[in-house]
Amino acid sequence: MASHLSTKDRLLSLVDDIELIAKEIIEVSIAPKSQKLSAADFAQLTDLLLSKDMELKKTLELAEEQAKIQQKMNELKAEVDNKDQDIHHLQRQLKDAEQILATSLYQARQKLASIVKSRKRPVPSEELIKFAHRISASNAVSAPLSWQPGDPRRPYPTDLEMRLGMLGRLCDLPLNGHTPSTLNDLHRITTGGVPTSATNQFTWHPTGELHMSVGGGNSVAIDSRSKDAHTQEDVEVMSTDSSSSSSSDSQ
Amino acid sequence: MENNTDHSDQNNYSPLSVQDVDVDFLPIVYEIIRSVERDFHDNSAKARESAECSQKVLELQKKLDIARSQIKRLPGIDYNKQDQIKQFEILRTQLRLKRELLQKYRNMCSFETSFK
Numbered sequence: 001m002a003s004h005l006s007t008k009d010r011l012l013s014l015v016d017d018i019e020l021i022a023k024e025i026i027e028v029s030i031a032p033k034s035q036k037l038s039a040a041d042f043a044q045l046t047d048l049l050l051s052k053d054m055e056l057k058k059t060l061e062l063a064e065e066q067a068k069i070q071q072k073m074n075e076l077k078a079e080v081d082n083k084d085q086d087i088h089h090l091q092r093q094l095k096d097a098e099q100i101l102a103t104s105l106y107q108a109r110q111k112l113a114s115i116v117k118s119r120k121r122p123v124p125s126e127e128l129i130k131f132a133h134r135i136s137a138s139n140a141v142s143a144p145l146s147w148q149p150g151d152p153r154r155p156y157p158t159d160l161e162m163r164l165g166m167l168g169r170l171c172d173l174p175l176n177g178h179t180p181s182t183l184n185d186l187h188r189i190t191t192g193g194v195p196t197s198a199t200n201q202f203t204w205h206p207t208g209e210l211h212m213s214v215g216g217g218n219s220v221a222i223d224s225r226s227k228d229a230h231t232q233e234d235v236e237v238m239s240t241d242s243s244s245s246s247s248s249d250s251q
Numbered sequence: 252m253e254n255n256t257d258h259s260d261q262n263n264y265s266p267l268s269v270q271d272v273d274v275d276f277l278p279i280v281y282e283i284i285r286s287v288e289r290d291f292h293d294n295s296a297k298a299r300e301s302a303e304c305s306q307k308v309l310e311l312q313k314k315l316d317i318a319r320s321q322i323k324r325l326p327g328i329d330y331n332k333q334d335q336i337k338q339f340e341i342l343r344t345q346l347r348l349k350r351e352l353l354q355k356y357r358n359m360c361s362f363e364t365s366f367k
Contacts, residue, residue, distance in 0.1 A: 007328035012319060015274075019315045022280045026308065029287040049280065056274055063328045064269040069335055070327025076342040083349035090356045 007063050014056040021049045267324040274318055279311045 005013075025045050028037050037045070135141055139153040147153065162168055286304045291297035322328075327335065 004331070006330050006334075007332065008322060008325065010331075011322045011325075011328065015315055015318050015322065018276055019312075022276065022311060025280065026283055026287070029284050049277070053274075053277055060269050060272060060274065062332060063322075063325050066327040066332055066335055067269060067325065068327075069332075069339055073327070073335075073339055073342055076339070076346055080342060080346050080349060083346065083353060086353055087349060087356070090353065094356065094359075 007059065007066055011056065011059050011063065014052055014059060017052050018049065018056065021045060021052060025049065265324065266326040267321055269325060272318060272321045272325065273314065276311065276314060276318075279307055279314065283307045283311065 025042075028042065028045070139155055142155050144151070144153055152158070157165070283304055286300050286307070289300065291300060330338065
């Protein structure tokens with residue numbers, strides 16, 4: 001009947017029943033004689049109380065069994081949790097291993113591909129050495145070991161070379177008022193516009209002065225520092241002028 | 252009163268064994284009935300007996316309440332036995348499966364080293 005009920009509910013309802021029956025018995029016993037129940041009814045009530053008490057005790061025995069099962073369940077739960085942790089740990093390790101393997105496999109495949117590629121188009125070492133000589137002969141990669149101030153050989157372009165380059169020529173274009181319409185025009189301007197004798201016009205000397213070669217090989221020293229100071233003064237004067245003029249404008 | 256409630260709340264969390272549950276209600280009921288049935292000629296004795304009787308009724312009530320709170324603290328009786336056994340079986344199956352999974356992970360085939 002009460003199989004779907006939990007043991008706790010059964011126990012509590014049994015206690016309720018016992019309370020009710022006990023109250024009924026007490027009320028009947030203190031009732032006046034005219035309202036008293038017959039002996040048979042009273043015996044029935046007492047039997048009911050006894051049976052309920054018996055049932056309560058049996059259910060308590062069941063509760064004891066269930067408590068033992070619960071203890072086993074707790075142990076099982078603890079073990080399940082333990083295994084869960086182990087599984088998570090292993091899964092994490094496997095995941096890490098998979099990632100490492102995938103990365104190394106990818107790299108290995110790339111290397112294999114490059115090996116296959118290089119086998120298809122082999123380059124003789126002599127050619128490589130020649131190419132290395134060619135790119136290092138013009139000091140395009142590194143300055144020579146014996147480099148000293150004044151030596152024009154350097155691994156980066158000089159200011160003048162930059163100006164002679166395509167970018168430098170592009171900056172000059174708006175000043176000329178002539179925009180190249182085609183790529184050929186641009187090529188002509190950048191390559192043919194400046195005479196080749198103008199290259200290496202400026203050279204460094206160990207004294208730190210800048211020399212400009214003029215015409216037949218004579219050089220003129222330029223004092224860059226004094227000139228700098230002069231231009232700075234000019235700038236300052238100009239700035240004061242502009243500030244005064246702007247203030248006058250505002251007035 | 253509040254202190255008592257707090258105390259019982261605290262007790263609700265600690266599990267109790269079945270042996271600790273006091274369900275001996277019958278002796279008190281018997282004593283109550285006996286004292287009611289007893290016939291006294293002396294009025295003072297009757298009054299004293301009546302007071303004792305009401306005291307015992309209160310005691311019975313208290314015992315019933317204590318039994319209820321004790322039953323609530325019993326472990327493992329939130330389900331009936333069939334359901335509990337089902338859950339037990341489920342847990343056992345879980346544990347078996349987890350053990351198998353762990354074994355599978357541990358005995359996983361080693362890495363294949365067949366390169367072309």
